[in-house]
Amino acid sequence: MAADIADRAAVRLVLEGHVQGVGFRPFVYRLAVEHGVRGHVQNRVGEVEIVAEADPDALDKFRVDLIERAPPLSRPEIRSCDDLESPGAESFEIIASFADADAQVFVPPDYFMCDDCRQELQDPGDRRYRYPFINCTQCGPRYTLIEALPYDRPNTSMSGFPLCADCEAEYTDPANRRFHAEPVACERCGPSLRFEAREQADGSALAAAVAALRAGEILAVKGIGGYHLVCDAGNAEVVDRLRQRKHRPDKPLAVMFPIEGDDGLTAARRHVRLRAAERDLVNSPIRPIVLVSRGTDCTLADNVAPGLGEIGVFLPYSPLHQLLLDEFGGPLVATSGNISGEPVITDNDEASSRLEHIADGFLQHNRPIVRPADDPVYRHIAGDMRPLRHGRGSAPRELNLPWPQPRPLLAVGGHMKGTIALSWNRRVVVSPHIGEMDSPRSLAVFEQVAADLQSLYGVTAERIACDAHHGYTTHKWAQRQPGIAVEQVWHHDAHASAVAAEIDLPGQWLVFTWDGVGLGRDGTLWGGEALLGKVSDWTRVASMRPFRLPGGERAGREPWRSAAALHWESGLSWPDCPDVDGLAYTAWQRQMNAPQTSAVGRLFDAAAALICDLPATSFEAQGPMILESLCRRPGDIVELPLTDNGLLRMDWRPLLEVIRDRNLDRQARAETFHTSMAAAVARQAAAIRERQTVDHVGLCGGVFQNRVLAEQAVDFLRQDGFDVWLPLELPCNDAALSFGQAAEIAARGA
Numbered sequence: 001m002a003a004d005i006a007d008r009a010a011v012r013l014v015l016e017g018h019v020q021g022v023g024f025r026p027f028v029y030r031l032a033v034e035h036g037v038r039g040h041v042q043n044r045v046g047e048v049e050i051v052a053e054a055d056p057d058a059l060d061k062f063r064v065d066l067i068e069r070a071p072p073l074s075r076p077e078i079r080s081c082d083d084l085e086s087p088g089a090e091s092f093e094i095i096a097s098f099a100d101a102d103a104q105v106f107v108p109p110d111y112f113m114c115d116d117c118r119q120e121l122q123d124p125g126d127r128r129y130r131y132p133f134i135n136c137t138q139c140g141p142r143y144t145l146i147e148a149l150p151y152d153r154p155n156t157s158m159s160g161f162p163l164c165a166d167c168e169a170e171y172t173d174p175a176n177r178r179f180h181a182e183p184v185a186c187e188r189c190g191p192s193l194r195f196e197a198r199e200q201a202d203g204s205a206l207a208a209a210v211a212a213l214r215a216g217e218i219l220a221v222k223g224i225g226g227y228h229l230v231c232d233a234g235n236a237e238v239v240d241r242l243r244q245r246k247h248r249p250d251k252p253l254a255v256m257f258p259i260e261g262d263d264g265l266t267a268a269r270r271h272v273r274l275r276a277a278e279r280d281l282v283n284s285p286i287r288p289i290v291l292v293s294r295g296t297d298c299t300l301a302d303n304v305a306p307g308l309g310e311i312g313v314f315l316p317y318s319p320l321h322q323l324l325l326d327e328f329g330g331p332l333v334a335t336s337g338n339i340s341g342e343p344v345i346t347d348n349d350e351a352s353s354r355l356e357h358i359a360d361g362f363l364q365h366n367r368p369i370v371r372p373a374d375d376p377v378y379r380h381i382a383g384d385m386r387p388l389r390h391g392r393g394s395a396p397r398e399l400n401l402p403w404p405q406p407r408p409l410l411a412v413g414g415h416m417k418g419t420i421a422l423s424w425n426r427r428v429v430v431s432p433h434i435g436e437m438d439s440p441r442s443l444a445v446f447e448q449v450a451a452d453l454q455s456l457y458g459v460t461a462e463r464i465a466c467d468a469h470h471g472y473t474t475h476k477w478a479q480r481q482p483g484i485a486v487e488q489v490w491h492h493d494a495h496a497s498a499v500a501a502e503i504d505l506p507g508q509w510l511v512f513t514w515d516g517v518g519l520g521r522d523g524t525l526w527g528g529e530a531l532l533g534k535v536s537d538w539t540r541v542a543s544m545r546p547f548r549l550p551g552g553e554r555a556g557r558e559p560w561r562s563a564a565a566l567h568w569e570s571g572l573s574w575p576d577c578p579d580v581d582g583l584a585y586t587a588w589q590r591q592m593n594a595p596q597t598s599a600v601g602r603l604f605d606a607a608a609a610l611i612c613d614l615p616a617t618s619f620e621a622q623g624p625m626i627l628e629s630l631c632r633r634p635g636d637i638v639e640l641p642l643t644d645n646g647l648l649r650m651d652w653r654p655l656l657e658v659i660r661d662r663n664l665d666r667q668a669r670a671e672t673f674h675t676s677m678a679a680a681v682a683r684q685a686a687a688i689r690e691r692q693t694v695d696h697v698g699l700c701g702g703v704f705q706n707r708v709l710a711e712q713a714v715d716f717l718r719q720d721g722f723d724v725w726l727p728l729e730l731p732c733n734d735a736a737l738s739f740g741q742a743a744e745i746a747a748r749g750a
Contacts (some may be wrong), residue, residue: 023137227337527599
């Protein structure tokens with residue numbers, strides 16, 4: 001024994017990164033047994049410590065395989081490796097978790113059902129056959145059921161489901177793929193389904209739900225991170241009924257397709273066209289909604305996405321969804337179960353009361369959802385799949401900062417597309433999508449997520465960063481917090497800093513921040529800006545010609561107001577103007593509730609009102625989305641005048657003549673508008689480069705979610721020799737503001 005020990009080496013390895021909730025400890029155990037390594041592995045709340053003892057060659061191979069053969073959902077990094085005196089271990093063990101709080105913690109998102117569990121789900125000989133809550137270390141809920149860390153079963157919403165003997169045996173066997181799979185359960189000991197409807201239903205809960213869907217009913221189905229409202233995607237009448245009940249007349253609805261064929265997408269391909277990148281993302285572990293082109297043979301109800309050429313497509317990501325789609329045998333609309341704009345509903349009783357006027361029945365389960373997580377949404381833009389919304393499966397989203405955060409910070413974002421970012425050291429953790437901050441429920445979920453992030457990561461914020469707009473709910477909330485310093489960040493500075501900090505390249509940035517509206521330093525509503533500099537040091541060097549918005553915020557849902565403003569600003573009449581009584585014009589003349597703006601988002605609204613005959617909309621960006629869907633090819637370029645009065649101003653006036661010209665067809669006008677606006681980006685950039693150094697160009701703000709605009713702008717800029725970037729890790733819309741605020745405060749260094 002003494003000679004054996006003398007020939008052996010021993011090390012202590014500390015691994016960090018994504019090593020929680022991904023089956024990492026049982027993987028280490030199996031790898032150690034394979035390589036003849038003795039010692040132990042321990043979860044230390046955000047880190048994994050391994051004491052490994054073996055002959056030097058085996059130890060080297062073990063260390064390499066820890067990274068190269070790690071579970072697919074993990075992303076381990078070896079933080080340290082220290083030599084030890086040989087402890088003389090007789091075997092390799094997994095020892096109890098070390099529970100002290102630790103700022104290296106990683107909170108895993110919710111994962112889709114893996115192939116192994118799907119095979120068991122469909123195997124009549126398996127004891128979990130058709131069990132709607134099957135999972136293992138490589139799949140299942142995480143973020144939405146973790147109540148505290150370390151990530152062990154007593155700290156999750158599964159603590160109320162004691163394991164049966166069979167599940168206990170799997171849970172405690174290091175060689176089993178369900179070893180310490182914290183949500184593990186079966187029909188005997190785990191959560192269960194029930195179906196609630198106005199009339200008594202026959203059969204199992206699942207069978208009753210499927211029968212209701214086939215009968216043209218609308219169901220509220222409780223999933224991983226909240227409820228979906230579900231109905232037959234091929235039945236235009238039931239889709240219309242869903243729209244009427246939810247007061248959602250036009251906003252596109254996502255469609256969940258059954259998994260068919262070798263790559264799972266045979267059913268989807270009957271209705272949509274998928275690029276390779278879209279196919280890969282639809283099939284990826286995060287199972288997001290992906291916006292893809294409607295196919296020529298599509299038989300989905302036209303009112304699933306009225307007026308648009310794209311459909312939001314996703315696959316079942318939970319065993320319950322898998323069973324539901326398999327039994328129904330066709331695509332289902334699966335849209336967020338919420339009151340529009342609010343976070344998705346998670347509680348059974350709240351769903352039953354608040355969705356009662358929408359749903360004909362409820363497919364419920366009794367596993368508590370600790371916090372909501374709506375579905376993530378992605379779109380292919382400028383060569384990459386880019387997020388429009390992070391949520392279940394893709395968040396919490398962690399990024400690194402180029403600079404250390406001087407003191408732990410909570411960044412609370414803006415007012416729309418709310419997210420929260422917790423930042424300390426060089427780390428930033430961005431929450432899933434919360435929603436629009438207009439309702440008490442949105443604020444309640446916002447406060448819960450703010451508290452949960454700090455609790456889960458063991459970090460207490462010492463400062464808060466918020467948008468400078470005093471009217472934002474998040475700004476008001478920040479100011480109400482007792483005994484904590486509040487730092488304000490200008491809206492478009494945060495946009496620019498988000499893309500510059502994410503890409504993290506040295507040199508001077510020129511960032512185009514094009515969106516709806518955000519408060520600018522001069523008290524006007526910006527939204528068509530070019531900012532030059534670096535994070536925490538931005539100078540506004542270019543903008544669009546400003547105009548006054550009649551009705552202020554009402555213009556966001558009434559595009560005719562932006563169109564009218566452009567006419568009135570230009571001294572032109574508009575015979576079709578909906579302002580028949582002249583009240584809006586009178587108020588505009590007197591500058592009453594007519595704030596000045598340079599927002600490109602409002603220019604797109606105006607173009608949609610004139611080209612698409614769309615005076616009013618029912619959801620944000622509806623007009624620009626319909627306008628974009630008209631485009632088939634690049635249009636003509638209308639060169640916009642550029643003036644320099646210390647600030648480069650580009651004048652939209654020549655484009656107004658085109659978009660109001662009814663002698664041109666809609667497609668031509670839409671294409672000319674998009675191409676001219678894209679060319680305007682490059683022209684402004686070239687003019688700025690003549691005066692200042694420009695190392696990189698960034699494009700951000702919600703307007704650049706428009707694929708036609710973004711891709712043509714990128715092409716024009718690259719033709720002019722610019723290094724061009726769009727965000728990739730975070731949305732370019734207001735969901736990135738919290739990260740941008742955190743970057744701003746860190747870069748200030750005080």
